[in-house]
Every structure is written in structure tokens, then in C-alpha cells.
Amino acid sequence: MELLSGAEMIVRSLKDEGVETIFGYPGGAVLHIYDALFQQKGITHVLVRHEQAAAHAADGFARVSGKPGVVLATSGPGATNTVTGIATAYMDSIPLVIITGQVQTDWIGNDAFQETDIVGVTRPIVKHSFMVKRTEDIPSTIKKAFYIATTGRPGPVLVDIPKDLTSPALTYEYQYPSKVKLRSYNVVSKGHSGQIKKAVDLMMAAKRPMIYSGGGVILGNSADMLTELVHNLGFPCTNTLMGLGGIPGEDKQFVGMLGMHGTYEANMAMHHADVLLAIGVRFDDRVTNHTSKFCPNAKIIHIDVDPASIAKNVPVDIPIVGPVDQVLKEMLEQLEKTEERNDKSALEAWWKQIDAWRAYHGLRYETAPGILKPQQVIECLYKVTNGEAIVTSDVGQHQMFAAQFYKFKRPRQWINSGGLGTMGFGLPAAMGALVASPDATVACVTGEGSIQMNIQELSTCLQYNFPVKIINVNNQSLGMVRQWQDMQYQGRHSSSTYEQSLPDFIKLAEAYGHVGIKVTKPEDLEDAMKEAFSLKDRLVFMDIYVDPSEHVYPMQIKDGSMRDMWLNKSERT
Amino acid sequence: MRRIISILMENEPGALSRVVGLFSQRGYNIESLTVAPTNDNTLSRLTLTTTGNDQVIEQITKQLNKLVEVVKLVDLSEGAHIERELMLIKLKATGAQRAEIKRTADIFRGQIVDVTSSVYTVQLAGTSDKLDAFIESVGEASILEVVRTGVSGIARGDKVLAL
Numbered sequence A: 001m002e003l004l005s006g007a008e009m010i011v012r013s014l015k016d017e018g019v020e021t022i023f024g025y026p027g028g029a030v031l032h033i034y035d036a037l038f039q040q041k042g043i044t045h046v047l048v049r050h051e052q053a054a055a056h057a058a059d060g061f062a063r064v065s066g067k068p069g070v071v072l073a074t075s076g077p078g079a080t081n082t083v084t085g086i087a088t089a090y091m092d093s094i095p096l097v098i099i100t101g102q103v104q105t106d107w108i109g110n111d112a113f114q115e116t117d118i119v120g121v122t123r124p125i126v127k128h129s130f131m132v133k134r135t136e137d138i139p140s141t142i143k144k145a146f147y148i149a150t151t152g153r154p155g156p157v158l159v160d161i162p163k164d165l166t167s168p169a170l171t172y173e174y175q176y177p178s179k180v181k182l183r184s185y186n187v188v189s190k191g192h193s194g195q196i197k198k199a200v201d202l203m204m205a206a207k208r209p210m211i212y213s214g215g216g217v218i219l220g221n222s223a224d225m226l227t228e229l230v231h232n233l234g235f236p237c238t239n240t241l242m243g244l245g246g247i248p249g250e251d252k253q254f255v256g257m258l259g260m261h262g263t264y265e266a267n268m269a270m271h272h273a274d275v276l277l278a279i280g281v282r283f284d285d286r287v288t289n290h291t292s293k294f295c296p297n298a299k300i301i302h303i304d305v306d307p308a309s310i311a312k313n314v315p316v317d318i319p320i321v322g323p324v325d326q327v328l329k330e331m332l333e334q335l336e337k338t339e340e341r342n343d344k345s346a347l348e349a350w351w352k353q354i355d356a357w358r359a360y361h362g363l364r365y366e367t368a369p370g371i372l373k374p375q376q377v378i379e380c381l382y383k384v385t386n387g388e389a390i391v392t393s394d395v396g397q398h399q400m401f402a403a404q405f406y407k408f409k410r411p412r413q414w415i416n417s418g419g420l421g422t423m424g425f426g427l428p429a430a431m432g433a434l435v436a437s438p439d440a441t442v443a444c445v446t447g448e449g450s451i452q453m454n455i456q457e458l459s460t461c462l463q464y465n466f467p468v469k470i471i472n473v474n475n476q477s478l479g480m481v482r483q484w485q486d487m488q489y490q491g492r493h494s495s496s497t498y499e500q501s502l503p504d505f506i507k508l509a510e511a512y513g514h515v516g517i518k519v520t521k522p523e524d525l526e527d528a529m530k531e532a533f534s535l536k537d538r539l540v541f542m543d544i545y546v547d548p549s550e551h552v553y554p555m556q557i558k559d560g561s562m563r564d565m566w567l568n569k570s571e572r573t
Numbered sequence B: 001m002r003r004i005i006s007i008l009m010e011n012e013p014g015a016l017s018r019v020v021g022l023f024s025q026r027g028y029n030i031e032s033l034t035v036a037p038t039n040d041n042t043l044s045r046l047t048l049t050t051t052g053n054d055q056v057i058e059q060i061t062k063q064l065n066k067l068v069e070v071v072k073l074v075d076l077s078e079g080a081h082i083e084r085e086l087m088l089i090k091l092k093a094t095g096a097q098r099a100e101i102k103r104t105a106d107i108f109r110g111q112i113v114d115v116t117s118s119v120y121t122v123q124l125a126g127t128s129d130k131l132d133a134f135i136e137s138v139g140e141a142s143i144l145e146v147v148r149t150g151v152s153g154i155a156r157g158d159k160v161l162a163l
């Protein structure tokens, strides 16, 4: 057996786990590890400019590749800087392994230089965490961390390692375990057949069925099966913000996103449904509106790998706990065997109703000569990229417009912070997306507010040649905040504008060694965007000035039901 | 409704803080909590009492089960069970009170475990209700100090919570 130092064990364990790229930032407590990284090949380290970005980049990598993302940060401020990134991943169930250095063992608890109880700080936002006590435990702990992060409902796992354990002076026998033994952690491997049967029966009896699918379908690699199920059944399907791409955006049976800024037809159909098949969703408050008024006539079937998601916010009639792919597979098999089918005329009438809702065109917006609308920017992006780009997003109006107007063809194409709503996610996530998929076209849809939350990563993008296309939907304000202020605070724009302090983003992009393109007129948009995307190997920062007064609609009315929506500035349902 | 949840978990540093943290993170309350290693010293047994409607308790047990260090758990209040709490209570015992306290302790089957010329320390085990009743009987005025362990419990009959 080989003798390795703790630092070497960490690097080797990552390699044995199949990791090729990690995202991090050095500092005192991890210097031994960085030295071990320096002396090997096989693992590439991406040096970010802020540890938050390391976590978001690892997260973006995980969302695009389906593999766990890995973060390395030093103790104290390095570790605390990752916190927002860890919380972002936790809320969206993204598998991450975060390795943090800790002060040497005998200093722990002494308020030593750069000492933070990062295990304590992150306890509520990790799936699990470890503090390694002995060097010999490093390989098995890393093995467990990956296992826990990637199985069941995925999530971030933090491993805190005191500096003395990584010292090059002490070596130990290294063997990476092939298996994990955890008596207290069991993952369900299959749904209950009887429950699936009940669900199928209920679905066959439905007159106004609806399929509502979410991030679980993407994470569970079940998009193809979902699409097959939707086609097989002939039911309408809606996706959550996290579930977009679960069924192709252009599919005839797809009625768009649901929820707070969902389409008119999706929210109306949800409200009137008599049977709801909920797959890999968590009945988030941004979806359900007031839970007591949620889908008043629907019997609900809920498939989820996490039993705690079931009946948490909304009571469920038929719970099915299991991995989405296994459950859908069995559901399709059972459907094949049953003779029963839905009442044809009822289903036809339901589709007629849905088409009538569709005909309302709830996403329409008004254009005016000389003024660019944010929606046009996304429509143009969709056109210029043929709907093929991986789109990462920040948080705000631009995010909602991207979700509404870019018709995602496949899973893992739409990368956004849904659960935590983290401004500053988009650019580092795009870097991770490019690591996962180096040949893809990656666009980061952002706002002038969000982009400034991790703009330092423009430097990382130059160092590693990440040719992100930044689509800065510049409405010169914290648009989503401003929209709420317009709607609920009589237009008092408290701290949502910048009073002429916005930087010249073109000069800024150029200062970082990239290309900047400014667009202010609608007629210039398409050509400018084509030019940007033709510069394949360059990061292009498109600064696109849009109408600052635009709002996102539909918008559900607080405490109402799914169908209570503002449809534009003056009309509501 | 009051519930007694009994948890078998890994006897590891950090496990307890995860359980306690879960309650504060999710806004559940803990009324009492007791924890100690079992005969198998890799395992700890934690008993806690909490209140909530069925839906809340269901969420609590599901969330607890999700904690990686939680091996098994049971809501003891769902079935027949035995619950016990131990109390040590220091009481003013002078004059006529001395005999009175002794009598009350006898009625409750408590034991006087320490004595000074002016103080009795009584040890009493039983359900929390019984301990409450004792406190009420002796009266606020004579109480100097109360220490209660919190509830621990076990199911009646053949049911066991073990690996």
C-alpha cells in the first residue's frame, strides 16, 4: 500500500472519486492541500476571485453535468464566503462536496487566527457535514461525503479538515474505500407498486388531469420518461421554475411554467384540475399561492424521493416515495398493462378549455417604437441561439422573463437559483457550466444589479478562457424590487435605483480583457446579438438597455388561489 | 398535543446539535430533552417531548429521520408506553413543615435523599404530571430549587427500539 500525507489523500480521494475539476481559493489552512494539487496531474483547479463564486461554479457544474461539484476553501473567511453558495445548492438539492481547511486541531476553540466553526455555521444549509479528526479517516470521510451528496435527495456536504491532518511530514497507508457503510442512512430505491397502481387508477378516472413537474425530474434524469408519460396519457403538463426543460418547451402538451409568474393557462389549468400528478416538486409557496386555496377540486398524487417533501405544505391523497426514474418507469409499465383509458370526450373538453386559456396570450407585452422591452431580449436570444444555449440566470425580472420566453428543449439547459433566489449566481454558474460542457454555447442572463454581485469573476473567465455570453438586461434598477414597490408601495422606489452610478459596463468588460457590446435601440438588438455569439472564443458582455418601467406578468395575487393573477398593470383575473 | 419522541442515533459529536438545531431551524419547540449512550456505546438514546398537531409531528419525525446520524425513531405517544422523569427538589423544612413534607413525599413515593436542619432534598420519579402534582402539593413557598431530568420513555410490551 502507498503512503500518503493527508493533503495527498484528499487529492487522491477526489481523483478516485472521478473528480476532474475543482473550484477554490487558497489560504493558510489549505496550503498543504494546494501544494499537493501543484504536484499532480489529473485534477484541474479553477482559481475563482471570491469563494462564493467557487460554490456557485461548482453548483453550475453539477447542474449541467449531473455530477457532484467540488469546492476547496480555506478556514475562516474563505469558508464563510462559501455560505451563500452552499445555501443556494441546498435549496435546489444540488450535490456539492465542500472541503474547508480548519485551524490545527489543538487551536480549535481558541479563537485562533481565521478560525470559524464552519460546521456550526453551515449546519442548517447542508445535507450533512463532517469534521475530520484523524488523517487516516480522510479517504473514508470523503467517500461518505460524495455518497451522501449524490444519493437520495442530493445536497451539499461539507468536510472540514484541520491543517495538522494535512501535513506533508506525516504519511499513512492510503486506500480508497470501494463501498460506504452507513447504518443510519438508507436511500429508497423503488416506489411502492400498490401506490403506483392507485395513482394510475386515479389518473385514468380523471376528467381534468394536470401534470406538474419540477426540479426532481431534472435531478433524477427522468425528462425523457416524463415526456413519454405526458404523450402516452395525453394530459397537459406544466413545469416549475426548477423543472423547465423536463419536457421540451415547444411541446404541444406543455402549457408553460406555473406559479407566481407562471402562464395564464398553466395557473388556470392547475386551479381547475380534478387530478394532479405532482412529480419531483415541493409545493413551494412561489407555486401554490395560498395553500388553503390551492387546486380546490384536485385529488393529488405526489412522487418524490424525499418523504419529508410529501404533505409538507399541501395534503396529498396518494403519496409515492421513491426515485422519480424508478417510479415513472413502473408507472409507464403499469399503464401499458391496463386497458383503461380516460373518458375521451372529457379530455377533449378539457383541452378545448385549455386552448381557450392559451388564446388569451397571457405573456403578451406592448412594444413602443424606440424602446427595447426586456422580453424582446430573451426572444432574440432564443432565436439567435436556436434555443440550444445553456442559459444561466441571476435573480430578478430578467430571470422570470428568461423562464417565460426561452423555450428550453432539454433538461440541464436552464440553470438558475430557484429556491434561494441568489443574485450573483449567474456568472459563476456559467463558468461551471462551461467546465461541464466546454463546447456548449453558454449565455448568462443577468441584470445590472445581479451581475455586480460577482462581477470579479470576469477575471477568472479570462484566465481560464470561459467564453460566456453575458446578456445584461439593463433596466437601470433593481427591477423586481421596483415592480413590488410599484404594485404595493405606491411607486415609492426606496433604494432600488442607482442615481447615475452605474459603471460603464463596456469599459469594464474591456478592462477585464473581454469584449463589450452596448445596445440601446430595438433595431440593433438582433445584429448585435449575432455578432456576440459569433465571437465563439471570447467572453462578450452585452449591455442591453431596456425599458425600466416594465413589469413581469402574469403575477399571482398574494394569498389568493392559483388563478388569482394580475395580467398587466391594470387588469386582473 | 404533547408527544414523546424517542430517537436512536449515532453516539458522535455533532449529532445532538443537529437534532436540536433542526427544532429551532424549523420552528418546532422542545419541551424537554434527555440523552445518554445506550448499552451499545456507539449509539445514543435521545428522548424529547414536543407539542404539535398530527401534521407537525409527521413533519418533525420525517425531518428527524432525514438526519444522517439518526438511526431510528419512534413516537412513543402513538402506543402504550412508560414514561418517567426524575426530579430532585430542595424544600424548606422547618417546624411543622418538616413532617408535612415527609408525609407528602411518602404519598408520592418520593424519597428524602438529603437532610439539613432546615432543608429536605426529595427525589421523585414518575410521569411529568406526577412531578407537577408534587410541586403543587408542597406549594411554591417552600420550594428552594427544582431539577428535573426531562422525560425518558419506552414502549410497553414486546416492541423495542434497537438496531
Ligand SMILES: Cc1ncc(C[n+]2csc(CCOP(=O)(O)OP(=O)(O)O)c2C)c(N)n1
Residues within 6 Å of the ligand: A394, A395, A396, A397, A398, A399, A421, A422, A423, A424, A446, A447, A448, A449, A450, A451, A473, A475, A477, A478, A479, A480, A481
Ligand atoms: C443576494 C440577494 N440580495 C437581494 C435580493 C432581493 N432581490 C430580488 S430581485 C432583486 C433585483 C435584481 O435586480 P437586477 O439584477 O438588476 O434584475 P432585474 O430585476 O432588474 O431584472 C433583488 C434586490 C436577492 N434576490 N438576492
Ligand SMILES: [Mg+2]
Residues within 6 Å of the ligand: A396, A447, A448, A449, A473, A474, A475, A476, A477, A478, A479
Ligand atoms: Mg435591473
